Amino acid sequence: MNLKELFIHHLDKNLPKIESFHPFFNEALAMILKAGGKHFRAQLLLSVVQSKQPQLLQEALDAALALEFIHTYSLIHDDLPAMDNADFRRNCPTLHKAYDETTAILVGDALNTEAFLVLSRMNLKDEIKIKLIKTLAFNAGINGMIIGQAMDCFFENKKLNLEELEFLHTHKTAKLIAAALKMGCEISQLNDEKSEEIYKLGLKLGLIFQINDDIIDTTMTQEQSGKPTHKDTHKNSFVNLLGLNKALKIKEDLLKECEKNLQQLDKELAQMIQKLIILYL
Numbered sequence: 001m002n003l004k005e006l007f008i009h010h011l012d013k014n015l016p017k018i019e020s021f022h023p024f025f026n027e028a029l030a031m032i033l034k035a036g037g038k039h040f041r042a043q044l045l046l047s048v049v050q051s052k053q054p055q056l057l058q059e060a061l062d063a064a065l066a067l068e069f070i071h072t073y074s075l076i077h078d079d080l081p082a083m084d085n086a087d088f089r090r091n092c093p094t095l096h097k098a099y100d101e102t103t104a105i106l107v108g109d110a111l112n113t114e115a116f117l118v119l120s121r122m123n124l125k126d127e128i129k130i131k132l133i134k135t136l137a138f139n140a141g142i143n144g145m146i147i148g149q150a151m152d153c154f155f156e157n158k159k160l161n162l163e164e165l166e167f168l169h170t171h172k173t174a175k176l177i178a179a180a181l182k183m184g185c186e187i188s189q190l191n192d193e194k195s196e197e198i199y200k201l202g203l204k205l206g207l208i209f210q211i212n213d214d215i216i217d218t219t220m221t222q223e224q225s226g227k228p229t230h231k232d233t234h235k236n237s238f239v240n241l242l243g244l245n246k247a248l249k250i251k252e253d254l255l256k257e258c259e260k261n262l263q264q265l266d267k268e269l270a271q272m273i274q275k276l277i278i279l280y281l
C-alpha cells in the first residue's frame with residue numbers, strides 16, 4: 001500500500017461524526033472528504049516521516065488527517081457565495097449547493113476545530129504535539145492562509161505587481177504546503193536547521209502548486225480539472241498578470257531551484273518528494 005492509499009484508508013476509518021438528531025450533518029461533514037482529491041499535503045508530511053522515522057508512520061497518519069481537515073475546510077469556505085461562488089469541487093456539487101450555505105459554513109468551522117483536537121490526541125510526546133499545533137495554526141491562520149485568502153478576495157479586479165502576487169499566494173497556498181513538510185520534520189524530531197531548510201523548499205513547492213493551478217484554470221475544462229475553470233479572469237493569478245508563457249517559465253525556474261534544493265536532502269526523501277512533484281506539479 002503506497003502512502004496515498006494508506007492515508008485514504010485512514011481517512012475513511014476516521015471521518016468526523018457526532019451523535020445527534022440532525023438529519024444530515026454527519027453526511028455533510030464527510031462529503032468533500034470522501035470526494036477524492038490529490039492529498040498532496042498529507043503525502044508530503046508522510047513522505048518525511050517514512051524516510052526519517054518509518055516506525056512513526058502510523059502515528060503520523062493523524063497529523064496528515066488534521067492537515068487534510070484544514071485544507072478541506074478552506075476549500076468549503078473558498079467555494080461559498082461570498083468568496084468564489086463555485087458550483088462544483090472534485091466533480092461533485094459544492095457543499096452549499098448540495099445542502100445549504102449554513103451547513104457549508106458550519107462544516108468548515110467543524111473541520112477547522114476538529115483538526116486541532118486530532119493533533120492534541122496523538123500518541124506522541126507533548127512537546128511534539130505542541131509543535132505540530134503551533135505549526136499548523138501559524139501557517140493556516142492569520143500568518144498564512146487566512147491573510148492570503150483575505151487579500152485574494154479584497155484585491156479582486158485590482159491588479160497587483162509580481163512581488164505582491166507572490167506574497168499573496170505564498171500565504172494563501174504555499175504556507176500550508178510548507179507546513180506539511182515541517183510537521184513531518186517535527187514528528188521525525190529533525191533539528192531546527194534541517195526543518196527550516198525543508199520548510200523553505202515547501203514554500204517553493206507551494207508557489208509551483210499555485211502557478212500550476214492557475215495554468216489548469218486557463219487550459220483545462222471543468223471535466224478535466226474537477227472544478228469550474230476559466231472563471232478567474234478577475235483574480236490576481238500568475239497567468240492573468242504574466243500571460244501563459246511567462247507563468248510556465250516561472251514554474252520551470254522554480255522547479256529547477258527545487259531540484260537543486262532536493263540534492264541537499266538525503267536520497268530517499270528527495271526521491272519521494274520528486275515523485276510527488278512529477279505526479280502533481
